Amino acid sequence: MTGLRPDLAVIARNVAEGTRVLDIGCGDGALMAALRDTRGVDARGLEIDPVNVAAAVARGLSVVQGDADTDLADYPDQSFDYAILSQTLQTSTRPGAVLNDLLRIGRRAFVSFPNFAHWRVRLSLLWGGRMPVTRLLPERWYETPNIHHVxxxxxxxxxxxxxxxxxxxxxxxxxxxxxxxxxxxxxEHAVFLLSRNSRPR
Structure with a gap:
């Protein structure tokens, strides 16, 4: 899918046509719009940033303002075919609980995140002794929204x-x-497609 961030393009190519999707941390709705326009997907979104919410709504998308850490409990079990969490897991306060909610709400879940064990990150810490600033991790440590280095x-x-x-x-x-x-x-980046095998521990 042209114009999408690489991890979002992977997700977009692998969502089945005509399905129901909840995009959590959907940003300005770029992935949702691509899924709607090219795959006939019924896409809904949850986004914490009001500016992004407004941008997504301006695209004609169904997006509400909310926080993955607190608002996923409001969604019914198995109400979507896919729950998507892209570059948001590492910013959540309780990633384990968010993951459980993803797989409760969706029959399957896509999760993408930056890999903090990439060799450039390791080299920056080893030789420079400082948290790296890269294309995929562009903020300095005191400005980054990432609170878990997964x-x-x-x-x-x-x-x-x-x-x-x-x-x-x-x-x-x-x-x-x-x-x-x-x-x-x-x-530098990973995308996983997940499903539930047993009840959460």
Missing amino acids: TIDDFRAMVAERGVVVERSWFLSGDKRTGSAAANLFA
């Missing part, structure tokens, strides 16, 4: 502990796909 291996462990099935995963270096074997070292 790695691909951390996320894999978290979903395994919760009995969550990883149906598919994609790893990105810049705008290109990279292999899964050493993704924790070489991928």
Whole structure:
């Protein structure tokens, strides 16, 4: 999908046509608009930033202002085919609870996040002793909305502990796909498609 951020393009290509989607932390609605216009998706959004909410509504999208940490409890079980959380997990106060809600609300969930174990991040800490500023992590440590520095291996462990099935995963270096074997070292960004295998612990 042209014009979308790389992780959003991956998600857009893998959402089934004609489904119902909740995009949590939807920003200005770019993904929702692409899904509506190219896949015939019934897309709804939740976004904390009022400026982004206004921009999404101006696109003709159904978006409400809300916080993933507190407002997901208002959504009924299995009310969407997909719940999407892109570049938001690491900004949430309680990522485990947010993940549980995603898989309660949606039959499947897409989660994407920046990988803090990428080799450039490690090198910046090793040689410079400072938190890195990169294209995907452009804010300095005191300005970033990221409050949890998650790695691909951390996320894999978290979903395994919760009995969550990883149906598919994609790893990105810049705008290109990279292999899964050493993704924790070489991928800047990860996208996971998840489903529930058992009740949350």
